[in-house]
Amino acid sequence: MAARRDTREPMPGRYTVTFGEIELLQDLDRPGGWVLSKDGVPQSYVDLDDPTYLDFEYVRLMAVVIDALPPGALDVVHVGGGACTLPRYLAATRPGSRHIVVEPDEGLVRLVREQLRLKSVPRLKVRVLDGRSAVGGLHDDSADLFVLDAFSGAVMPVELATVEFMTGVSRVVRDGGTLLINVADGKGLPFTRRVLATVRRVFPHAVLLAEPGIMRGRRFGNLIVAASTRELPLETLTRQAAGGLNQARCTYGEALTNFIAGAAPIHEGQPVLAPVPPSTIFGN
Incomplete structure (x- = not known):
């Protein structure tokens, strides 16, 4: 069944969601471009007229990996x-x-549905859950691709x-x-x-x-980790990352092992703090 066509124009402004407030901003350079921002931090960018346009650098790098996978749905x-x-x-x-999209903020999901034409995306289901709960409810060997892009x-x-x-993710991801x-x-x-x-404790191949x-x-800044139980397309990833707008580097093999340099894996319950960006990075 074709997705419903929604031509309503988004309304820029501030919207209350479940976990705070989101600002919806229009890109003045691209009529179909819209940014979701929270506390001055850009969270997402979409172009409603051209979904292949990716504005954020890290999303373009994710697309490099996706485009290097075997063709098909x-x-x-x-x-x-x-x-x-x-x-x-x-x-x-x-x-x-x-697509199964996991998002704990129900208000944000409602905002994206109402303002950014989410119903126009075919074969997409949203589950309003936290990541750990959602993964526990997914079927074994049910995903070709698992994207973890979750931030508070x-x-x-x-x-x-x-x-x-x-380990839970590896149960869901197909060989x-x-x-x-x-x-x-x-x-x-x-x-x-x-x-x-x-990641390397669970997935033997990573870049x-x-x-x-x-x-x-x-x-x-943002870095992209790609991992699999099988060898990744290293030459393609290296070439496409270097040739894109980012001119990014792709590190793997012995160089990646040296990069990790004995760092300890993270286990549940350990007092580990994720890094917080400097306040100046987003122009605040």
Whole structure:
């Protein structure tokens, strides 16, 4: 069944959601472009006229990984909903893909449905749950792609970066499927190293993608972890990451092992703090 066509125009402004307030801003350079922002931190960007347009650098890197996967429709789990940028992208680039979007903020889901034409995205289901609860209720071997892009404000919930959570994810991801994680980190990248150590406990193959300055730990920013039970398309990822707008680096193999450099995996109950971006990074 075709998705319902919704042509209502979004209304910019501030909206109360379950966990605070969201500001909906229009991109003055792109008539169909809209940004969801919370506490001055941009959370999501969508172009309602062109879902293949990806504004955020880290989302473009996620798309590099997605585009390198074998062709065809995918069964995808997204933990962290926002404005559902990647489900829209996949609906356009891989028609027939099915999506389960996990988002704990019911008010945010309602806002995106009402203002950003969420009903127009085919084969998408939203579950208003936290990530751990949602993963526990998913079927074994049900996802080709698992996207973890969950933040509370600008901070990744540590409970979604543990060995226990990744073990649950591995139950859901099919053999040869792919895990994608958006990690935010700063000087020295200590949190990213621990996240990679955690992922490698469960998924034997992994790569790290980021803009060179962020990869070197010189400035705070987003890094993308991709992992699988099977070898990832390393040459394609390296070439496409370097050739895009980001001119990003792809680290894997021995270089990735050296990058992790003995960092300890994260387990539930450990007092680990996810990094908080400096207040100046978003122009505040």
